[in-house]
Every structure is written in C-alpha cells, then in structure tokens.
Amino acid sequence: xxxxxxxxxxxxxxxxxxxxxxxxxxxxxxxxxxxxxxxxxxxxxxxxxxxxxxxxxxxxxxxxxxxxxxxxxxxxxxxxxxxxxxxxxxxxxxxxxxxxxxxxxxxxxxxxxxxxxxxxxxxxxxxxxxxxxxxxxxxxxxxxxxxxxxxxxxxxxxxxxxxxxxxxxxxxxxxxxxxxxxxxxxxxxxxxxxxxxxxxxxxxxxxxxxxxxxxxxxxxxxxxxxxxxxxxxxxxxxxxxxxxxxxxxxxxxxxxxxxxxxxxxxxxxxxxxxxxxxxxxxxxxxxxxxxxxxx
Numbered sequence: 668x669x670x671x672x673x674x675x676x677x678x679x680x681x682x683x684x685x686x687x688x689x690x691x692x693x694x695x696x697x698x699x700x701x702x703x704x705x706x707x708x709x710x711x712x713x714x715x716x717x718x719x720x721x722x723x724x725x726x727x728x729x730x731x732x733x734x735x736x737x738x739x740x741x742x743x744x745x746x747x748x749x750x751x752x753x754x755x756x757x758x759x760x761x762x763x764x765x766x767x768x769x770x771x772x773x774x775x776x777x778x779x780x781x782x783x784x785x786x787x788x789x790x791x792x793x794x795x796x797x798x799x800x801x802x803x804x805x806x807x808x809x810x811x812x813x814x815x816x817x818x819x820x821x822x823x824x825x826x827x828x829x830x831x832x833x834x835x836x837x838x839x840x841x842x843x844x845x846x847x848x849x850x851x852x853x854x855x856x857x858x859x860x861x862x863x864x865x866x867x868x869x870x871x872x873x874x875x876x877x878x879x880x881x882x883x884x885x886x887x888x889x890x891x892x893x894x895x896x897x898x899x900x901x902x903x904x905x906x907x908x909x910x911x912x913x914x915x916x917x918x919x920x921x922x923x924x925x926x927x928x929x930x931x932x933x934x935x936x937x938x939x940x941x942x943x944x945x946x947x948x949x950x951x952x953x954x955x956x957x958x959x960x961x962x
Contacts, residue, residue, distance in 0.1 A: 675751060677709040677732070682746035684724070684731050701727040704746070732760060774917060776818040776830035783834035783911050789841045792834075796820075803829055805836040807851060812837055824918065828926035831912055832933075835904030846899045853893060860889030868955070880955050884948070891948045894941040901937050905930040 684702035702724040709715045717725050732748055748760040777794050784792055797803075797813035805812050812833050818826040839847040864887035871879030909927055912918040918926060 674711040675708050676711050677751070678707070678747075678749045679728075679732070680706050680747045680749075682706070682728065682731065682743065682748060684727050684743050702731065774827065775820050775822055776814055776826040777820065779827040779912070779917055780812050780814065780830040780834040782915055782917055783831045783908065784837060786911050786915055787838045787841065789838055792837045792841075803833050805833050805840075807836075807840050810837075824922050824925050825929045827912065827918065828908060828929045829933075831908035831917075831926075832904050832930055835907040835911075836900070838907060839900065839904060844900075844903065846896055846903070850893065850896045850900055853889065853896065856889050857893040860886035864890070868951070884951050884955060887951060888948055891941075891944040894937070894944045897937055898941055901934050905934055 682702055682705045683700070685698040685700050687698050705724070705728055707715075707717075717728065719725050731743060743761050746761070750758045750760055777796075780794050784790070791810060793809075793811045795811055795813050796819045797815055799815055800817060802815045803813065803818050812830075814830055814833065818829050836847065838844075864883050867879050867883030867886060871877065871881075871883055908930065909923065912926065913923050
C-alpha cells in the first residue's frame with residue numbers, strides 16, 4: 668500500500684516556458700521568462716497546491732501541463748512534464764501530439780454538447796446515444812440531441828466539433844432562430860414534394876397534361892427551397908459551435924483550427940446538395956418548360 672501511495676502521477680523537471688518579444692520588424696529581441704525552472708511532483712492520493720504572488724507563473728505552469736498554450740504565444744524551451752497513467756503508460760507532455768492530449772483531457776462529445784447547452788443557458792435538452800454511423804442529429808420534437816457511437820463517448824477533436832454543432836441546433840430552437848423555424852415549417856411540404864414530384868411529372872407526360880407537369884416541377888422546387896434554407900442553419904450552428912468551444916476553453920489553438928476544418932467540410936456537403944438540387948430544377952424547367960411552349 669505504501670508503495671502505491673508513493674506512486675508519482677505527475678512530475679515536472681526544470682520546466683521553462685518563455686514568451687518571445689519581437690521588434691517592429693518581427694525579429695525576436697528578448698523573451699519573458701514566465702516559468703523558469705520549476706520542478707515538483709504530485710503523488711497518488713496527494714492534494715497539491717501551487718501558490719505564489721500574482722504574475723509568478725502559476726497559470727502558465729498549469730496551462731503548460733495541459734498543453735493549452737499555443738506555440739506562437741509561448742514555447743517550452745526546456746524541461747519535462749511526465750504524466751504516469753499506470754500500467755506502464757507514461758507520457759512526456761512536452762512531446763505529446765495535440766491529438767493525444769485531447770484524449771488525455773478526456774472530454775467526450777456528449778460532455779462537449781452539454782457544455783454548449785449550459786453556456787447558452789439552454790435546459791431540458793437530453794443527450795442520448797444512437798447506434799449507427801453519421802446518425803448525429805437534434806430532434807426538436809423530442810428535444811433530444813442524439814449522438815452516434817463515433818461521437819458520443821469519443822474524445823477526438825472531430826467528435827467534439829460534431830457534438831457541439833448538434834448542440835448549436837438545439838440553441839437555435841431555444842432562441843427562436845428564424846431560418847431553423849422556417850425549415851421546420853416547410854418540412855411537411857418538402858416531404859410531399861420529394862415523394863410526389865417525379866410521379867406527377869411522369870403522369871403529366873403520359874397524359875400529356877401540362878398542369879400536372881407544372882405541379883410536379885413546383886413540388887420538386889419545394890425540395891430545392893429546403894436545401895437553400897438549410898444552408899444558413901448549418902453554417903450558423905457551426906459558427907456557434909466554434910465560438911463557444913473557444914470561449915469556454917474546451918478547445919484551444921490548433922484544436923479550434925482543426926475543428927473549423929471538420930465542420931467546414933461538413934457544411935460544404937450541404938452546399939453541394941443545394942447546388943445539385945438547383946441544377947436539377949433548372950434542368951426540369953428547361954426540358955419541360957420548352958415542351959409546354961411547343962404544346
């Protein structure tokens with residue numbers, strides 16, 4: 668038992684964190700030594716306090732341990748920060764990649780979604796696990812955020828971004844964001860349009876009735892309208908997610924940049940879908956519009 672209590676969980680050795688000061692031309696002149704040679708150990712079961720006067724480097728030390736200071740802002744110029752997780756797993760945090768640090772901090776997608784809701788003062792929204800891949804969504808009827816297995820319990824930057832994005836939709840409903848209310852209102856019409864458009868067009872051609880063709884094109888147009896309304900909804904949810912993840916300190920620096928890339932790539936799929944729908948609508952108008960003129 669004594670040996671277990673003496674187990675060192677976290678150790679810093681001669682940690683030095685410097686912030687460069689540059690001149691007008693961007694050349695490094697000198698450096699502020701925010702942390703200059705701190706050494707300490709934290710053992711299992713031990714309560715550790717880091718005290719000192721204002722500006723002595725307490726916060727910088729803590730943020731350095733968690734790798735939450737961006738490299739452009741400051742550099743660990745020397746020393747080690749060793750984290751012992753047991754079972755022979757020991758990491759030198761100064762050399763651990765950002766992706767691995769995300770795992771070490773341990774924030775899951777579900778926790779990130781909860782944090783976004785809490786930040787916006789939104790209550791009464793449940794966060795549930797749902798099976799399958801790419802099944803993440805917010806259900807406004809049940810007031811539930813459903814996260815897939817790849818997101819719910821994952822600690823990756825991408826998973827946190829996706830979860831925060833879905834929480835952004837819940838926030839949109841809570842504050843009455845106009846585009847999402849419009850999208851919800853036209854969903855029944857869109858469902859009718861997507862099912863009825865092609866049958867109406869085909870029936871109109873068979874019966875040689877321009878009225879049915881026109882109704883079919885209009886029904887398809889409802890689907891295009893839905894795609895267009897979806898664009899501001901998705902971009903706004905991503906913007907809210909990025910902003911809140913940064914403001915709350917859930918993600919930092921390169922993590923924010925990587926999350927923005929993931930969400931931007933996802934948003935572009937909606938742009939592509941809208942573009943494809945517009946082109947298909949134009950094709951129908953050209954094909955059948957010309958036919959009506961000939962008739």
